Amino acid sequence: MLKTVAVIPGDDAAPEAMRPVVALLDSLNIGLHWQYPEVGEAAEARTGSPFPAAAKRTIDAADTTLFGSTSGKSGAALHYLRWGKETYANVRPCRYLPGCASPLRDPAGIDFVIVRENLEDLYVGVEGELQELAPLNLAGRTIRKPVHAIGHGRYAVKAITREGSERVVRFAFELAQKRDGRRKLTCATKHNMLRETDGLFLDVARAVAVEYPDVEFESFIVDDFACRMIREPRQFDVVVMPNQYGDILSDAAGGLVGSLGLAASGCFGADYAYFEPAHGTAPDIAGRNIINPTATILSATMMLEHLGFATHARNIEAAVARVYAGGQTLTPDQGGSASTTEFCDAVARAL
Ligand code: ATP
Numbered sequence: 001m002l003k004t005v006a007v008i009p010g011d012d013a014a015p016e017a018m019r020p021v022v023a024l025l026d027s028l029n030i031g032l033h034w035q036y037p038e039v040g041e042a043a044e045a046r047t048g049s050p051f052p053a054a055a056k057r058t059i060d061a062a063d064t065t066l067f068g069s070t071s072g073k074s075g076a077a078l079h080y081l082r083w084g085k086e087t088y089a090n091v092r093p094c095r096y097l098p099g100c101a102s103p104l105r106d107p108a109g110i111d112f113v114i115v116r117e118n119l120e121d122l123y124v125g126v127e128g129e130l131q132e133l134a135p136l137n138l139a140g141r142t143i144r145k146p147v148h149a150i151g152h153g154r155y156a157v158k159a160i161t162r163e164g165s166e167r168v169v170r171f172a173f174e175l176a177q178k179r180d181g182r183r184k185l186t187c188a189t190k191h192n193m194l195r196e197t198d199g200l201f202l203d204v205a206r207a208v209a210v211e212y213p214d215v216e217f218e219s220f221i222v223d224d225f226a227c228r229m230i231r232e233p234r235q236f237d238v239v240v241m242p243n244q245y246g247d248i249l250s251d252a253a254g255g256l257v258g259s260l261g262l263a264a265s266g267c268f269g270a271d272y273a274y275f276e277p278a279h280g281t282a283p284d285i286a287g288r289n290i291i292n293p294t295a296t297i298l299s300a301t302m303m304l305e306h307l308g309f310a311t312h313a314r315n316i317e318a319a320v321a322r323v324y325a326g327g328q329t330l331t332p333d334q335g336g337s338a339s340t341t342e343f344c345d346a347v348a349r350a351l
Contacts, residue, residue, distance in 0.1 A: 002031045003063045003307045008039055008077055010068020012281035017293035018068040020344035021300050027348060028312055035062055040074035051076035056084075064303055065274035068296070069281045081274045083119060087267035088164065089171040090116040091302070092250035092278055094233075099324030100258035101334045104233075110257055111181065112236035115172040116246020117201075118267055120164045123243045126157035142193075160197040160242060165204040171268065172240035173212040181237035184216040185209070188225035188241045188249070201242050225249070230256065250278055254295075259333045261292025264299040266306065275303040289339045292331040294320060297347065319350035326350075 007022060009015035025032055037055035044050040050073040059065055059081065070078055081087060096102060096110040104110075133155060134148040143150060169187070176185045187205040189198035202219055209217035220228065222245045228235065229249065233256060241249065254263030263278035277295030285291055297320055301313040323329055329346035330336025338346070 001308070002033055004033045004035055004061065005303070005307075006035045006037050006059045006062035006065040008037065008065065008067045008070070008074060010281060011040065011071045011074055012069075012283040013286040013288075013291040014068030014070070014277075014281050014296075016286070016289055016340050017277070017291045017296040018066070020341050021293055021296045022066075024297070024316070024344055024348055025300055025304070028309075030309055030312060032307075037077070039077040040070070040072065044073055050074065051080060056080060059085075063307060064272070066300060066303055067274055067276035069277060069279060071281045071283070078276075081272075082267060085269050085272040085274070086119065087269040087272060087274060088117065088119050089168050089268045090118040090246065090250075090265055091175070091268065092116060092246070092253070092263060092265045093298070093302075094250070094253035094257055094263070096257045097262075097321050097324045099327050099330070099334075100262060102256065102258045104256065107233075107257060110233045112233065112253075113175065113179070113238050114246055114250040114253060115168060115175060115238060115240045116250060117164060117168040117241065117243045119243070120159050120161060121197075121243035122156050122158045123247075124157055124159045126159075127154055129153075130155050158194070158197050160200050162200060162204055165201045165242075166208060169201075169205045169208045169240055172238050173208065173215055176215045176238040177212070179238065182216070183214060184218065184237040185212075186225070186236055186239045187217070187219040188222040188239060188245060189219065190222050190245075192221055198242060205240065222249075226252070229253065254278060259292060260295070261331065261333045262294045262298070264295050264297075264302055266299065266302040268306075273303075273306050275299040275306075289341060290332050291340050292333050293340050293344055294331075297344075315351060316347070319347045322350040323347050 009018040035058050037058035039055045092114045096107040130148045130153050138147045140147050189202045191198040191202045254260045260279040265278045266275045301316050304313040323346045329338040
C-alpha cells in the first residue's frame with residue numbers, strides 16, 4: 001500500500017535531523033512516497049507567498065505530513081496544519097530510554113503521554129490594548145475594578161469551548177484505553193483561579209469520565225501536577241491539559257527524561273494528522289550536524305503507526321532504544337560526541 005507523506009524539513013538545524021530520518025524510513029522499502037511542498041522563504045521568493053496554493057494542495061493530497069520545526073515564514077504552513085486541518089489533539093509521549101541523560105537519579109519506568117489541546121486557550125491569538133476593552137467595562141473578579149482601569153497594557157483572550165474540550169478529552173480517554181499503561185487519565189487545569197475557562201475544561205472532563213468507567217480519572221491543579229510530574233512521574237499514564245499548560249509541561253517532560261531532543265509529537269484531527277518533533281529549530285547549533293534526531297525519529301514512528309506500519313514503528317523504536325542502551329553513539333546533548341548522521345547510521349545498523 002503506497003502512502004504519500006508531505007515533508008517540510010523546517011528551518012535552522014531542523015532539516016539536519018529530517019534528512020537522515022527520511023533516508024532511514026526510505027530504507028524500509030514499505031512504499032512511502034515523499035512529496036516536498038515548497039513553503040517559507042523559498043516559496044515566497046518564487047511565488048510571492050510563503051504558503052502558496054500548490055503547497056496546500058500537496059498537504060491535502062498526502063496521507064500525512066512530517067514537519068520539521070520552523071521559525072519565521074514556514075509558520076504559515078504550520079498554521080494550516082494545525083488550525084486549517086483542525087488537528088486538535090497534540091500527543092506528546094514522555095518515555096525514558098535507558099542510556100538517556102535524565103537529570104533524575106532513578107528515571108527508569110517513566111512512560112506517560114501528554115495530550116495537549118492544540119487549537120484553543122490563549123493560542124487563539126487575540127491580543128490587544130487594555131483600553132480597547134473600556135466599552136465593555138469588564139470588572140475583574142480578583143482586581144475588583146474594570147480591567148481597562150488597571151493601567152496601560154495589553155490583554156490576551158483565553159478561549160475554551162465545550163466542544164473543543166470534549167473532543168480532546170475523549171481522544172485522551174481513548175488513548176488511555178488503547179495504551180499498554182495504567183489505564184488512567186489525569187486532567188491538569190488552573191480551575192481554582194480560572195473558574196470559567198479551565199473550570200469548563202475540568203467540568204467537561206468529569207462529565208466525559210462517566211462514559212469511560214474502565215479508565216481511572218483524576219484531576220490536579222496544574223501547578224500541583226507540575227510538582228508531581230517531577231517527584232512521581234511514574235504515577236501518570238495519559239494527561240490531558242488545555243493548550244498552554246500542555247505546551248509548557250511537555251517541554252518540561254522532555255527535560256525530565258533527558259532532553260528536548262527526545263520529545264516527539266503527533267497532532268491528530270478528525271480526518272488529518274501530522275507529526276513534528278516538540279522542540280524548536282535549535283538555531284544555536286544549526287550547521288554543525290549535531291542536532292539530536294531522536295525526537296524526529298520518534299515522531300516518524302508515530303507517523304508510521306498512524307499509516308498502518310505499527311510493526312516497523314516498533315522495530316525502529318527498539319533500534320533507538322538499543323543505541324541508547326549501548327551508549328557509544330550519542331549526540332552531544334546526551335553527553336556523547338556523535339554527529340546527527342552517525343546517530344542515524346547507528347539506528348539503521350541496530351535495525
Ligand atoms: P521554540 O520556541 O520554537 O520551541 P526555542 O528557541 O524556544 O524554540 P529550541 O529551538 O527547542 O527552543 O531550543 C532550545 C534549546 O534546546 C537550544 O539550546 C537548542 O539547541 C536545544 N535543542 C532543541 N532541540 C534539540 C535537539 N533536537 N538536539 C539537541 N539540542 C536541542
